[in-house]
Amino acid sequence: MKITLTDETKKMKKICTESNILQNWFVNTSPAIFYKTVELFCKVNGHLNTSTTRKWERDHFILTSKNKSIDSTKYRERLTVNGFALQIMNFQYSDLNKEYFCVYGFNKRHSNLTINMANFEMHPVNETVTRTCHVTAGILKVLIQFSLVYPIPRCKALYNEKFLAKSIKIRPHHDGVFYSTNVTIEESIGSMCLKTLKISCTVGSTDFVIMDFSTCSDHTKNCKNFGRRKVFGAKHALEGFQHEW
Structure with a gap:
């Protein structure tokens, strides 16, 4: 049929x-x-x-x-x-x-x-990042504030060639679909000279160096000079950071 x-x-x-x-x-x-x-x-x-x-x-x-x-x-x-x-x-x-x-x-x-x-990924740029650093009574204190970033940054700090895994804290807060994030460091350094301090953060799959400091003098002067250091990306120079702070 x-x-x-x-x-x-x-x-x-x-x-x-x-x-x-x-x-x-x-x-x-x-x-x-x-x-x-x-x-x-x-x-x-x-x-x-x-x-x-x-x-x-x-x-x-x-x-x-x-x-x-x-x-x-x-x-x-x-x-x-x-x-x-x-x-x-x-x-x-x-x-x-x-x-x-x-x-x-x-x-x-x-x-x-x-x-x-x-x-x-929403990357940090100069207008969305602030940072402060000071040493008081042998205590190093650092505050980095990302006002707009996505996803939550993962950060690490290297002080005098030593990783500060326990003293770095990351506190994110939702800001719409993005995050505002505070990164803090509090580390006892005593009278040790502040030779190097490098803080890098990964946002998604992209790495950034937020602080890279390598001058050794008195502690107070070292931290004040942070505000005039250049910041570069670990993989490439950051467009938003390529100028004197």
């Missing part, structure tokens, strides 16, 4: 097939760093057909459509063999917690972009 598909069955089969053409988009940048370029990627099953309508939407606005952008300084499209991406330049907090749509032909996928969707 020969079985034939009815027009309705064929139509339903076509709809089911087309609905599987497009996968949901994901954050394709890791780490995704605020004030840098962050990319969202929409993958198609099979090869991308460049003649098929494709676009990215947000807040009822079309951000990109077939290589055209609503603002080329903010949004760009990137094509691959199996999908298309939205590149968001100078990624800001205002770009977060928004619903983004990727459209391919008659297929549409959407998700709300939250800070938990990827390895987002």
Whole structure:
């Protein structure tokens, strides 16, 4: 007995097939760093057909459509063999917690972009970090304050080639989706000369040197001079820190 598909069955089969053409988009940048370029990627099953309508939407606005952008300084499209991406330049907090749509032909996928969707990082810059240091009665006291950072920094201190694992304390507090964090050190050094003090912090996967001090004179002068030292990143020079404090 020969079985034939009815027009309705064929139509339903076509709809089911087309609905599987497009996968949901994901954050394709890791780490995704605020004030840098962050990319969202929409993958198609099979090869991308460049003649098929494709676009990215947000807040009822079309951000990109077939290589055209609503603002080329903010949004760009990137094509691959199996999908298309939205590149968001100078990624800001205002770009977060928004619903983004990727459209391919008659297929549409959407998700709300939250800070938990990827390895987002908000790096410390000069305007968001303060620090103080002083030595009183043989006690070294350091306070570093990050007013805006994500995720919680992991810090370590090296004093005269000795790690201060027990005396360093990190106290984070939620500030919206980000954190404000205090890093404190209280260490008895007696009359020992303050030869070197290096404090480095890791934010997400990125390392920063917050203090790097290597002058030996009297304790009070040493700590006051902290305020005029340059700060550099462990992996690269920090853009926000490349000047005299």
